Amino acid sequence: MNSTFWFAIVLGGIALAIYFLSSGKDTNALSAEEVQQKIASDTNIVILDVRTNIEYTTGHLPNALLIPVQELNERITELNKFKDKEFxxxxxxxxxSRTATSILTRNGFKAFNMQGGILRWTGDIVK
Incomplete structure (x- = not known):
């Protein structure tokens, strides 16, 4: 009985942990569709592409700035002029982009990660 009780407690704890971890929404994430709506309705945003230079030249979102994620920490001050905008x-x-969003947020920027990246984007692409 005692081992059954502890087994039930552990199993219940695992079930609760799985529930809470899977139900949490990333509050700094937007779907590609939400991004398209935001771009269409809000002019106070900056679009930041954190891919490599080569990836950027193959196609990018209109008006996107390029700072590869590997360079973001060193180049963060370049973005200070946009501190009043959402990224x-x-x-x-x-x-x-999830990593870059965390870097921006830690540095006082309001930033959102586009879930699924450019692979999920159905809008215009600049080549």
Whole structure:
């Protein structure tokens, strides 16, 4: 009985942890569709591409600034002139942009990661 009780407690704790971890939404993330709506309705945003130079030249979102995520910490002061704006950050699939969004947020910027990156983008691309 005692081991059954502890097994039930541990199993319940694991179930609760899974529930809370899977139900949490990344508050700094937007879908590609939400980004398109935001771009269409808000002029107070900066679009930041954090891919490599080569990736950028193959196609990027209109008006996107390029700072590869590997250079963002060293070049963060270049963005200070946009401190009053919101940033939409993207990469190829959303992983590098998640890192860049964290860097921007830690440095006092309001930033959102475009989930799924440019792979999910259905809007115009500049080549």
């Amino acid at each position: 939409i950050v993207y990469c190829r699939s959303g992983n590098r």
